[in-house]
Amino acid sequence: MPSRRGIVAVLTSAALIALWAWATGPSGIISPVRFPSPPLVWEALVQVSTVGFGGATLPVHIVTSVALVIEGFLVAAGTGTVLGLAMGWDRRVAAIVNPIFQLIRPIPPLSWIPLVILWLGFDNSAKILVIWFAAFVPALINTQTGVRDIPEHLVEAAYMLGTPRWRLLWGIVIPAALPTIFTGLRLSLQASWTTLVAAELVGSFYGLGHILNEAQQSVYPGMIFVGMAAVGLFGWLTTVALAFIESRVLAWHPSVRELVSA
Amino acid sequence: MRNRALRLSASARGGLGLLGLAGFFGIWTACSVTGLVSATFLPDPVSVIARLITLLDNPYAGYTLPEHLTASFFRYGSGLLLATGIGLPLGLLMGWFRLIDDIITPVFDGLRFIAPLAWVPFAALWFGTGLGGPVLIIFTGAFPPVLIGAYRGARLIDPQLVEAARMLGTPHHRMLTEILLPDAVPSIVSGLRVAAGLGWQSLIGAELIVVSSGVGYMMVQAQSAVSTRTVMAGIIAVGLVGSAIDFLLRLGEGAVRQRYGVLGPSK
Numbered sequence: 099m100p101s102r103r104g105i106v107a108v109l110t111s112a113a114l115i116a117l118w119a120w121a122t123g124p125s126g127i128i129s130p131v132r133f134p135s136p137p138l139v140w141e142a143l144v145q146v147s148t149v150g151f152g153g154a155t156l157p158v159h160i161v162t163s164v165a166l167v168i169e170g171f172l173v174a175a176g177t178g179t180v181l182g183l184a185m186g187w188d189r190r191v192a193a194i195v196n197p198i199f200q201l202i203r204p205i206p207p208l209s210w211i212p213l214v215i216l217w218l219g220f221d222n223s224a225k226i227l228v229i230w231f232a233a234f235v236p237a238l239i240n241t242q243t244g245v246r247d248i249p250e251h252l253v254e255a256a257y258m259l260g261t262p263r264w265r266l267l268w269g270i271v272i273p274a275a276l277p278t279i280f281t282g283l284r285l286s287l288q289a290s291w292t293t294l295v296a297a298e299l300v301g302s303f304y305g306l307g308h309i310l311n312e313a314q315q316s317v318y319p320g321m322i323f324v325g326m327a328a329v330g331l332f333g334w335l336t337t338v339a340l341a342f343i344e345s346r347v348l349a350w351h352p353s354v355r356e357l358v359s360a
Numbered sequence: 361m362r363n364r365a366l367r368l369s370a371s372a373r374g375g376l377g378l379l380g381l382a383g384f385f386g387i388w389t390a391c392s393v394t395g396l397v398s399a400t401f402l403p404d405p406v407s408v409i410a411r412l413i414t415l416l417d418n419p420y421a422g423y424t425l426p427e428h429l430t431a432s433f434f435r436y437g438s439g440l441l442l443a444t445g446i447g448l449p450l451g452l453l454m455g456w457f458r459l460i461d462d463i464i465t466p467v468f469d470g471l472r473f474i475a476p477l478a479w480v481p482f483a484a485l486w487f488g489t490g491l492g493g494p495v496l497i498i499f500t501g502a503f504p505p506v507l508i509g510a511y512r513g514a515r516l517i518d519p520q521l522v523e524a525a526r527m528l529g530t531p532h533h534r535m536l537t538e539i540l541l542p543d544a545v546p547s548i549v550s551g552l553r554v555a556a557g558l559g560w561q562s563l564i565g566a567e568l569i570v571v572s573s574g575v576g577y578m579m580v581q582a583q584s585a586v587s588t589r590t591v592m593a594g595i596i597a598v599g600l601v602g603s604a605i606d607f608l609l610r611l612g613e614g615a616v617r618q619r620y621g622v623l624g625p626s627k
Contacts, residue, residue, distance in 0.1 A: 102462065103462050103465075106459070106462035106463060106466075107462065107465070107466035110462075110463050110466055110467060111466060111467075111470075114467065131485075132485065132486060133482075189368050189373075190368065190376055193368055193372070193373040193376035193377055193380070194376045194377065194379060194380035194383075195380060196377065196380070197377040197378075197380050197381050198380050198381060198384045201381075201384075202599075204599045204600075204602045204603035204606065205595055205596075205598060205599035205602065206560055206561040206564045206598055206599070206602055207561065208477075208561055208562075208564045208565040208568065209564045209576070209579065209594065209595050209598045209599075210595065211565075211568055212568065212579040212580055212582065212583035212591045212594070213583075213588070213591045213592065213595060215583055216401060216583055216586065216588055216591060217401060291473075291475045292475040292476060292477060292561075292565075294475075295475040295477045295478050296475075296477040296565040296568070296569075299477060299480055299569050300568055300569060300580075306478075307477075307478075310478060310480065310481050311481075313481055314480065314481035314484060314485070317485065319482075319485065322481040322482055322485070325478070325481070326474055326478045326479070326481075326482070329473075329474050329475055329478045330470070330471070330473045330474040330478075331473075333473035333474065333475065334473040337473065
């Protein structure tokens with residue numbers, strides 16, 4: 099039995115697609131130079147999938163972008179989480195790092211793009227560095243907050259029972275901070291996509307941003323549509339994948355919550 | 361060994377902080393001055409600041425830095441205003457009326473995962489690269505948080521309050537101005553603050569790609585001319601303006617929270 103919400107969603111989507119086809123097609127309200135009709139989008143999709151566009155076929159562009167997002171995300175999330183753990187755990191680390199961090203944090207990540215291009219050119223490493231600037235911050239802040247907000251009595255109890263330090267970290271601190279860490283990771287992933295698309299638009303040889311750039315240069319609305327749809331689709335897929343990992347890793351979480359609130 | 365519980369005195373924290381900053385600027389200066397990294401690619405901090413001051417009244421890429429910033433700021437304000445003008449009422453309506461929620465949410469969810477900068481080609485195609493195109497890109501960055509903030513605010517309202525007011529025969533417009541809106545305000549303001557940050561970020565992205573004035577454009581020009589000092593001065597300027605915006609909004613948020621209670625988006 100489909101929900102009311104689901105029915106409305108399907109009806110809305112159908113209405114929008116019909117409106118799109120009608121406005122760009124028979125009625126001629128929207129000129130195909132401004133926004134492509136469904137057949138033009140299909141044409142562009144077929145072209146980029148078979149002949150290729152912007153120097154490669156669609157799968158190559160997709161693999162390039164998705165791989166860069168994942169690599170950049172992993173580097174940023176890894177360094178951010180480790181530093182966040184250290185800062186949350188040891189106030190001396192926080193005291194040393196915080197002023198530097200506060201100095202760099204207000205800078206919008208995209209404004210690093212020109213500097214990174216000067217340093218590394220249009221190389222893949224340049225994209226990863228730009229993603230790092232953007233995705234590092236939420237991972238770090240949320241990990242630090244997560245560790246700092248662990249209820250004192252959990253740590254005290256573990257100490258009293260003589261838990262060794264490493265087990266304290268693996269067994270208590272990290273698990274207790276994980277929900278907050280994942281909040282940070284979701285934000286990091288989103289930031290990774292935003293910055294990668296921007297960096298690819300500014301300069302790249304392959305990738306979804308490269309499709310968008312080439313399509314813009316040659317005024318090819320159908321291909322712009324395909325590029326945007328691919329960005330949205332794969333942005334969504336990576337988000338779903340992260341949510342899946344989160345649900346697996348945190349499967350035990352409600353029981354921990356009970357423990358904490360007890 | 362209990363590092364987490366270790367409390368640092370203010371002086372110890374200050375000292376360690378200075379140590380961190382000294383290390384950061386020390387390594388930066390040392391790399392540049394000793395020639396470990398060529399000064400073309402990593403100018404030392406002093407020359408970057410000097411460059412920033414020079415840019416204040418010497419034009420680069422056609423305009424002085426304040427003129428670039430003014431151009432940027434005008435686009436930014438327009439985009440933010442547009443996002444607020446559409447996102448705020450729409451979010452409130454979605455929160456108050458189930459049917460509107462059911463209709464808009466799937467569309468919003470479908471578009472949400474498209475990175476704001478992916479709108480650049482259509483923005484340029486539809487509205488040109490002067491004002492309209494960049495404004496659309498700022499809009500796509502700032503719109504979601506405004507909408508979500510307003511939506512959450514509208515949903516936070518205590519149904520008992522609404523029922524009580526309805527029972528007492530409160531007229532529609534007073535219901536809106538005295539119950540529905542005030543309850544939503546704190547969440548709306550939080551959404552606006554996030555939107556202001558994301559909008560500023562999108563603006564810089566847009567300026568890197570499509571326009572011919574503004575601080576982002578200045579940085580791209582400096583990048584092509586391999587003037588790392590100018591690029592870095594631009595980064596500092598963008599960061600300063602971003603912090604100023606955030607600071608002002610924080611003040612505003614604090615004032616609003618005090619006035620309307622402490623309901624937040626975390627609820």
